[in-house]
Amino acid sequence: xxxxxxxxxxxxxxxxxxxxxxxxxxxxxxxxxxxxxxxxxxxxxxxxxxxxxxxxxxxxxxxxxxxxxxxxxxxxxxxxxxxxxxxxxxxxxxxxxxxxxxxxxxxxxxxxxxxxxxxxxxxxxxxxxxxxxxxxxxxxxxxxxxxxxxxxxxxxxxxxxxxxxxxxxxxxxxxxxxxxxxxxxxxxxxxxxxxxxxxxxxxxxxxxxxxxxxxxxxxxxxxxxxxxxxxxxxxxxxxxxxxxxxxxxxxxxxxxxxxxxxxxxxxxxxxxxxxxxxxxxxxxxxxxxxxxxxxxxxxxxxxxxxxxxxxxxxxxxxxxxxxxxxxxxxxxxxxxxxxxxxxxxxxxxxxxxxxxxxxxxxxxxxxxxxxxxxxxxxxxxxxxxxxxxxxxxxxxxxxxxxxxxxxxxxxxxxxxxxxxxxxxxxxxxxxxxxxxxxxxxxxx
Ligand code: DSN
Numbered sequence: 517x518x519x520x521x522x523x524x525x526x527x528x529x530x531x532x533x534x535x536x537x538x539x540x541x542x543x544x545x546x547x548x549x550x551x552x553x554x555x556x557x558x559x560x561x562x563x564x565x566x567x568x569x570x571x572x573x574x575x576x577x578x579x580x581x582x583x584x585x586x587x588x589x590x591x592x593x594x595x596x597x598x599x600x601x602x603x604x605x606x607x608x609x610x611x612x613x614x615x616x617x618x619x620x621x622x623x624x625x626x627x628x629x630x631x632x633x634x635x636x637x638x639x640x641x642x643x644x645x646x647x648x649x650x651x652x653x654x655x656x657x658x659x660x661x662x663x664x665x666x667x668x669x670x671x672x673x674x675x676x677x678x679x680x681x682x683x684x685x686x687x688x689x690x691x692x693x694x695x696x697x698x699x700x701x702x703x704x705x706x707x708x709x710x711x712x713x714x715x716x717x718x719x720x721x722x723x724x725x726x727x728x729x730x731x732x733x734x735x736x737x738x739x740x741x742x743x744x745x746x747x748x749x750x751x752x753x754x755x756x757x758x759x760x761x762x763x764x765x766x767x768x769x770x771x772x773x774x775x776x777x778x779x780x781x782x783x784x785x786x787x788x789x790x791x792x793x794x795x796x797x798x799x800x801x802x803x804x805x806x807x808x809x810x811x812x813x814x815x816x817x818x819x820x821x822x823x824x825x826x827x828x829x830x831x832x833x834x835x836x837x838x839x840x841x842x843x844x845x846x847x848x849x850x851x852x853x854x855x856x857x858x859x860x861x862x863x864x865x866x867x868x869x870x871x872x873x874x875x876x877x878x879x880x881x882x883x884x885x886x887x888x889x890x891x892x893x894x895x896x897x898x899x900x901x902x903x904x905x906x907x908x909x910x911x912x913x914x915x916x917x918x919x920x921x922x923x924x925x926x927x928x929x930x931x932x933x934x935x936x937x938x939x940x941x942x943x944x945x946x947x948x949x950x951x952x953x954x955x956x957x958x959x960x
Contacts, residue, residue: 561904622764625754760812
């Protein structure tokens, strides 16, 4: 049963009694967060909701164990149980992704990308990736990220009219730049990514291909989006976005065992990844998170999980079409995945992404402000918002609720009084009315 249907005490049963006794302040903050998640609409495309079994593994004594290294080759004693846990998680990750190699140690998706870059590249090597403001990610070489500081990064862009990836343009850019690594995958792109084409481009210029599928990895595991695993040399994902614990993952397909000389060491590609993980980038992995990843990967093999991924897409498509029907500008005219991008500045004169995000949140609808491709506004003001359907789908919502959510969004964005690009006013009684409607929807 999802968290929306249960009280905090009921959901967490006994274990939070201990915290309540030990630290009332933190207990109350966690209770508040639980109520926030339960009574408001969670439409952050990067978020999901893990199961109670995953939470149990996260909160287990496994968190006490230190174990630098890999199963069978640790720098600490007493690792026989955590070795079995990590082996189980690796086996299940391989099965879930149809991969030849899996590394469950990365602390997060960004860390997984840093490990791949550390394994392959030397300072100043060239990366070609989708620009951050175009839907890319900080860890794909953005300025201010260490990936942008250490490497020579060039970007490819989406088309300035269709907002779609144009693979011919990307190929031409790759031929011009001659990168050592091409990164594909995005945090704000709503259409299917052609990983096979990316691999053709990478092969043409002799580059490695990294597919960061953090946002769509649940869809990929279920077969609801084509998989990059046998095209990309390396596939990375965060594990919370598809509905598991916080953490990262690296998987590899047919290239995993390819002998490659990097910095004088002639090793298989997977061995370079192991070395870059520890001691390259990380120390002890979070073994409780690895136990939770094992639980999660088992869940992803179930029919319920797989069916839900298709439902997430169905709901996102319906949310996009309902918003379009109400006159909102949905980028690319719809979506192929879990995500919907809306240009709110095209909806009302003076409306910005940040005002949309804040006034929706005051009414109980949680979304992200999002700089859109070719957006003239700064990232913190922006013209867009990004919405995602994984959590509302997990909580049993369907197309009827997507229509209701669209009507709420339309009404709130029309009602807000715009003062400046960041300032606005919203009538208190209108806000209360919408919050109650949202609460009703969440408990339905
Ligand atoms: N937090 C993710 C997102 O919002 O897309 C990126 O790491």
